[in-house]
Amino acid sequence: MDCDALIVGGGINGTAIARDAAGRGLRVVLCEKDDLGAHTSSASSKLIHGGLRYLEHYEFGLVRKALIERETLLRCAPHIMRPLRFVMPHEEGKGPGARPAWLIRAGLFLYDRLARREFLPASHAIDLRSHPAGAPLQPRFTRGFMYSDGWVDDARLVVLNALDAHERGATILTHTRCAPPQRDADRWKATLEGQGRRLQVTARCLVNAAGPWAARFLQGAKGRANPADATRALRLIKGSHIVVPRLFAHPHAYIFQHPDGRIVFALPYEEAFTLIGTTDIDYRGDLDKVAISAEETAYLCQLANRYFAQRITPADVVWSYSGVRPLVEDAAAHASAATRDYRLELDASVGSTSAPLLSVFGGKITTSRKLAEHAVDQLAAALGHRAPAWTANACLPGGDLFGATPGKRGVLESGAWTARQAARYPWLPPQLVERYGRAYGTRIDTLLAACGRLADLGQEVVPGLYEAELRYLMQHEWACSAADILWRRTKLGLHLAPASAAILDEWIAARQPAPVL
Template sequence: MAEPQHTLDCDVLIVGGGINGAGIARDAAGRGLSVVLCEKDDLASHTSSASTKLIHGGLRYLEYYEFNLVRKALIEREVLLRAAPHIMWPLRFVMPHAPSQRPALMIRAGLMLYDLLAKRELLPASAGINLRTHAAGKPLKPEFQRGFIYSDGWVDDARLVVLNAIDACEKGATILTQTVCSTLARKAGGWEASLHKSGCGDFRVNARYVVNAAGPWTADFLHSALPKEGRGKLRLIKGSHIIVKRIFEHDNAYIFQHPDGRIVFAIPYERDFTLIGTTDLDYQGDAGQVAISEDEIAYLCGLASQYFVKPIAPADVVWTYSGVRPLVEDGADAKAVTRDYRLEVDSEGPPMLSVFGGKITTFRKLAEEAVDQIAKALGNRHGAWTHNACLPGGDLFGAEPQNRSVLEFDNWVRNVQGRYSWLPPLLVARYARAYGTRIHTLLGKKEDIAAMGEEIAPGLYAAEVEYLRRYEWARTAQDILWRRSKLGLHLPPDTGDKLQVWLGANPFQYKQAA
């Protein structure tokens, strides 16, 4: 990743390196527009790495009559699964039912509607299940005797952002992390921005169009750049999650209903753990310093303990994470605020598009709609293209997305394990899940374990770290252990300090990935 020149000229400057910014950069670069993206921290360092990690339609939004939002998300669910089968996969969700909840017939009708709102090719339909005989019933309290099962998808959210950035970069975009947009001003014929990159100083970007995809800071950035009354407002909703040691052996997830109307998931996570979340609380503090509270931990433990035979206590929590979801303000209760998005364009001079709201499942569609507007304003006639394109590493059986890539992923992994039989099979499986076909870039022509370089921590070799630094903008131990991977959950607590020392002792000459 090359150091920036004194001045960069581009068609589109994107501020924000979360899923929306990265998705827009990818789409725009693929249409031949010159793109610069700046992110003040690491890619996906805030909201986009703090989701519940689901690709889903949002079953609970049906009760708020958000049928268009749910349908749009359900359509995208299978588009994304095909595009990136290495970092996404189908997941079955078990919903235990109790007499105190909505009538079973009502829930079954809702699930049938969920099945029918969009075409399904990859995911099985919903069904009723007997929890006294189904494997998912064993960890549950005996009073839960019946339930329902339906399909959605799981995603490694932080890696999804990185893959979009990689694709954008390989299509010509300049991706600048640790880079703050300090000033932005309209000039004759375009925008002039002052950027400050950590360790590199200040430089200027001249852009014809600006995209404000700053997530929780979108409204603040818009108001500072273009002060005006009546602009779009964001409502910040805090969502927190806890991670505990694995509390059930099967591969299904659970969806639990709370009497207060909230939904909490319990999801198999990183092989050895269970992810439980999320909370929905209005948030007024610094979006960059959000953290779980003791009350939230107690809430999630208490709700899960209402369902599982084995109670979950705060002492069982091995890790937590929290994020602030920037949602469109509509005056609703926190749990009911719409997850739909709004694109707001100020065209009184060189245009600026600001992204308000959204959810990770619909990021590709949001990006497509945004770039449609950008392309029209800039006279670009390329047209939309991402619907039928794999994300980097997702081209298991060819360049176009295929059902086969999702349905035969495990077979593909076994073949890769055979090709790299000199590596432990579990390590190859982890590489395959993280990098897909780009495992071949990581391993190259290596033929033995010695070629992987130093084993910095158990299962973390210098070759992987160098790959992440060269191609994925990883700079720190935190980037590597908690966003590019979740190795931080599996390795000793002092691994981060040791890795940071290693990074300092082995400086890397960053170049723009090609």
């Protein structure tokens, strides 16, 4: 198989690069050793945000870039993203990490003005004694601040980037490993293995978007100048989250300042739950076996108990997840202070005509589209391919709620759009209309193309999951296991009995195609 770009890594950066490159007319092959977004990209805090706390580290350029991208992404995918208001309770002078009120006001003033806001409200002070957000908190918190950012279904964002790339001509190969590639004259040659198949790929350029595995992959690439430098490129930081039964009923989120200087979020999650995180710990373990520790769980519970009136213990945790963030090594003393910006390294050092190798280090979900744009700019120039950037003005699949051009109407009127779908599909239960609308946007029409009544959805394999949706996820979104569906394509794993996974895996196994040898 010949292509212009072989991309290794199916997280947010790899899929965003594949989408951008395919949209510019490049022939793209992307391989991912597991499921799309199976690791770091589905283990985030689910936020599209500028990074308020990065202002303390004087990363004004990163915050401005992220704030601009925040509104761009919200417009491009309003079905899987939404504006979210954050409440910051304030208690003066508690611990060495406490921020005084004047500093918070100054930071929020700057946060509101570093980039243009089209539809997100500005920050302001609030009286927690009368505001609904004050009710779940301990009584000593009487004042606070409120500001705007956004929420995202991170795993679906990865899948939608891959889907758009595929529809623009890219080949997406999941559960497919890339053996150490070889640079040969003006081409990269690689063997891809997985799902009972072996493919020989020849590519004009290679993109290393392997996330936490990027340094390891770089060391194995044959034909680059200084492979030993790869080990110094990344700082691996583990971030963990816990999910507990709902601690508050209002739609706002909280941002808490811990006395140790850490910032932790508490977010409304899946209607019945509260998501709390994250931790920041240097990680040196097995990247395929990342999990929350008992100490992290206790830490997050203790932090929540410092703020909420309702106390929680580790026994209240219904789910937890962890991911390793591959941050650019900047010699920061603490993991939480390490930069969240990205670095792109283009290696064409063997000769002016040698095949380029582009490595992606660092980054965050909010800036993934911009990272991809910068990456493809470099690749296109190296390959002599002239094509303009385009993704800032294109909806992700399903995001065209009110037309193909992204606009603030999709952000502000997504509820009205969902209500319209309920009228179009009156036979669909309201909870399914809501969930389908939030997950698939306008692709709900593809999912329901052959359906005119509830019975047409087929068997309800497990509660809330009908055959029509399962077939859609397998045929269009590369889902091939219960974990793919219950924890990444949907979050129904939170709502179903543990035995549901085995039932679903059995259903999937009976319908999987035979391996391609």
